Amino acid sequence: MKPARFDYVRAATLAEAHAALAEGGDDARIIAGGQSLVPMLSMRLARPAVLIDIMHLPALTKIGVKGDSIRVEAAVRQAELLAWPELRERQPLLAAALPWVGHAQTRSRGTVCGSVAHADPSAELPLTLLALKGAVELSSQKRRRHVAAEEFFTGLMSTARNDDELIEAVEFPCRAAGHGYAFTEFARRHGDFAIVACAAVASKDGARLAIGGVADIPTARDFAGIEGDALDDALDEFAGGLDARDDLHATAKYRRALVRRLGRATIEEARRCRA
Amino acid sequence: MPRLSADARHRIRFELNGHTVEGDAEPRMLLTDFLRHTLGMTGTHVGCEHGVCGACTVEIDGVPARACLTLAVQADGARIRTVEGLAPAPRRLSVLQEAFRRHHALQCGFCTAGILMSLDHYLRHHPDPGEADLREFLSGHLCRCTGYAPILAAALDAAAKLREASAHA
Numbered sequence: 307m308k309p310a311r312f313d314y315v316r317a318a319t320l321a322e323a324h325a326a327l328a329e330g331g332d333d334a335r336i337i338a339g340g341q342s343l344v345p346m347l348s349m350r351l352a353r354p355a356v357l358i359d360i361m362h363l364p365a366l367t368k369i370g371v372k373g374d375s376i377r378v379e380a381a382v383r384q385a386e387l388l389a390w391p392e393l394r395e396r397q398p399l400l401a402a403a404l405p406w407v408g409h410a411q412t413r414s415r416g417t418v419c420g421s422v423a424h425a426d427p428s429a430e431l432p433l434t435l436l437a438l439k440g441a442v443e444l445s446s447q448k449r450r451r452h453v454a455a456e457e458f459f460t461g462l463m464s465t466a467r468n469d470d471e472l473i474e475a476v477e478f479p480c481r482a483a484g485h486g487y488a489f490t491e492f493a494r495r496h497g498d499f500a501i502v503a504c505a506a507v508a509s510k511d512g513a514r515l516a517i518g519g520v521a522d523i524p525t526a527r528d529f530a531g532i533e534g535d536a537l538d539d540a541l542d543e544f545a546g547g548l549d550a551r552d553d554l555h556a557t558a559k560y561r562r563a564l565v566r567r568l569g570r571a572t573i574e575e576a577r578r579c580r581a
Numbered sequence: 582m583p584r585l586s587a588d589a590r591h592r593i594r595f596e597l598n599g600h601t602v603e604g605d606a607e608p609r610m611l612l613t614d615f616l617r618h619t620l621g622m623t624g625t626h627v628g629c630e631h632g633v634c635g636a637c638t639v640e641i642d643g644v645p646a647r648a649c650l651t652l653a654v655q656a657d658g659a660r661i662r663t664v665e666g667l668a669p670a671p672r673r674l675s676v677l678q679e680a681f682r683r684h685h686a687l688q689c690g691f692c693t694a695g696i697l698m699s700l701d702h703y704l705r706h707h708p709d710p711g712e713a714d715l716r717e718f719l720s721g722h723l724c725r726c727t728g729y730a731p732i733l734a735a736a737l738d739a740a741a742k743l744r745e746a747s748a749h750a
Contacts, residue, residue, distance in 0.1 A: 307630045311587035314608035314654045326584075337655070344650040345631035348611070356584075357608070359655060385644065409721030411699060412632060414644035415651070496720040 309347035313356040323360050323472060324447040330356045332469040337361075339383060341408065341416035342424040366474065371396065375440065375477040384413035384421070384431075396480045398579070399487035399505060403434045406489070409497040419473040425463050428499040428519035430491070432459060436524045437505035437516035440478045444471040452477075462522040485509045486580030490572045491519075492564055494555065501556045502564040508576035515541075515569050520561045521549040529573070537573070541566045585654060595659045597622070598666030606653040613637045615653035616663065624664040626694050628723070635722035638695035639663045645699045664694035667701060676746070677701055680739035681732075688726035696722045700736050708744055712737065 317323035327334050333355035337343055346352040360366060366381040369390050376396055378387055384407050387393065387400070394401040407413055407421065407430050421431040422442060435442075435455040442458045444451050444467055458466050467473065481487065491503035503518035512530035527544045529537060545565035550558035585591045590605035593615065604619035613630070616622045616639075628636035630649045637648040640662040667675045674682065677700055687693040696719070703710065703718050710718075715736055716729075724732065 308611070308614075309609040311607065311609055313587045314585040314652070316585075316654070316657075337652075340652065340655065341632060341647075341650050344611075344652065347609070348630055348649075355587075357652075361655070405717075408632075409635075410718055411635060411638050411645045411647060411721040412650070415641070415646045496717060 307348040307350075309344075310350055310353045312347075312354050314359065315356060316359045316362055318362065320363055320365050320445075320474075321447075323358050323363065324445070324470075326356065326358045327472060328447045328470045330354075330358070334358060334469070336423070336472050338380060338420040339416040340420075341412045342420060342426065360472065371480065372477065375479050376400070377443075377475050377477050378418045379475045380417065380419040380473055382418055384408075384416050384418055385410070387418055388413065397438070397478055397487075398481060399438060399489055399507065400434055400478050402487065402489040403430045403505065406430045406491050406500070406503070419476055422458075422476050423465065423467065423473050425459055425465050425523070426499070427462060427522050427524065428501075428503060430489075430500070430503060430518065433503055433505050433516050433518035433524040434489070435476060435478060436526050437507055437514060438479045440476060442467075442473055443475040443477065444468075445474045446470040446472070450474070456526070459523040482509070484580060486576040486578065488572045488575035488579060490568055490575070492568060499555075502561055502568055504565075504568050504572040506569075506572040506576035508573060508580050510580075513573045513576060515544070515573055517544075517548065517565055517569065520565060538566070538570065541569050545569070591654065593653050593657045595656050595661055597661050598663060608652065608654050610653045612639075612648040612651040612653050612656050612661075615656070616648060619653075622663055622665055624694050626691055628691065628695075633723070634692070634695075635699070636692050636695045638698045638722070640698055640702055643702075645702045662698070664697055667697060675701070676742050677704065677735070677739040680735040680742065684731045684735035684738060686727060686731040686735035692722055692724045696724070696732060700739070704736070704740050704743060708740060708747070710736070710740055 315326045335354040337357045366379040368379050388404045440455045441452045486508040488506045491500040493500050500519040505516045507514045514528045516526035518524045545562040550561045552558050585608050593606050594603040613627045616625050626636040628634035632647045632650045639648045
């Protein structure tokens with residue numbers, strides 16, 4: 307398995323990256339850590355004419371708090387965010403989800419923004435971003451804009467990013483007072499793609515549950531003021547409405563059953579963490 | 582760095598096991614192939630070529646990473662360690678390699694180079710590892726021979742020996 311031919315540009319500045327993207331159009335791809343893109347290249351599922359490497363831009367390497375959100379820039383590796391001393395305090399859901407992303411040997415290179423850009427339906431970081439109602443900061447030569455996670459993921463590995471835009475940062479809202487958070491996932495082996503992944507946020511008014519690995523995009527539902535059997539019924543209805551499919555790893559029916567059971571368990575755990 | 586054309590080979594230079602090495606590569610060449618074919622360093626093995634099996638794990642800029650998920654052009658200017666850099670001298674094994682031999686932590690040896698590179702890094706940063714942490718860390722590697730138990734035993738034994746050595750140092 308070898309990639310098809312492409313040109314390679316190692317951008318030294320953000321302006322250079324924007325210019326190369328504007329020139330390359332939909333034949334250009336940004337490469338950051340490459341942990342999702344390089345397999346796509348090797349399997350020739352992606353055949354860009356030019357790759358633009360943004361890992362040498364000194365400008366995009368920061369993790370910081372901006373307003374009420376954690377802002378993670380494009381060149382921040384998953385392992386760097388996991389090792390950020392403020393992570394657990396600032397956002398326990400992100401701290402709980404990150405160890406599920408690939409393996410230590412891929413988190414060392416893979417970036418947070420790259421996982422969001424790749425938008426794999428079973429990936430943990432897009433799911434977490436959606437559960438928290440985070441946002442994606444896109445920039446191009448012409449403009450800069452923020453897109454809410456709920457509008458960013460548009461289909462299987464498809465996003466609202468335009469061809470001339472790159473993800474400059476993603477913003478995960480910090481923990482809110484009185485909220486509890488939990489993350490669970492089921493896969494055959496640790497580090498495999500999730501068969502079902504659940505991220506839950508509990509508040510005094512109810513719970514929000516986001517599900518990955520089932521439909522083409524991560525999907526979230528708010529369950530306000532529902533408890534007990536009514537919550538089970540609501541979860542049944544949510545699971546039934548997801549566009550689940552049979553594949554090599556699990557049937558659609560099995561995935562829906564996992565959404566009901568694991569989803570409920572994750573919500574309960576988030577409630578327990580509401581202290 | 583200017584735009585590197587798809588059809589040409591470009592000079593790549595990096596530090597490999599403490600020495601500067603160089604060779605020519607097309608932008609599409611994977612680091613695994615650059616190490617093995619261009620540099621002739623065949624200690625790094627190629628398994629699945631899409632980041633799942635861990636056989637090609639090397640250390641890039643101080644962290645374990647998949648060589649098959651890295652382009653040679655991305656590695657230009659980096660600091661890389663491979664399994665060839667583990668032994669302290671010819672005909673002498675590292676403490677970890679010695680433990681692998683003692684515990685029969687390899688049979689066919691195909692996955693071994695990658696596992697050694699991961700564990701070498703892990704034990705340097707976690708001198709007293711717990712078995713559960715080691716198991717999770719090793720989940721990034723597939724071995725179809727050993728059943729993993731001897732690999733765990735070797736890692737724990739090597740960690741103990743390394744602690745002993747540093748206490749006497």
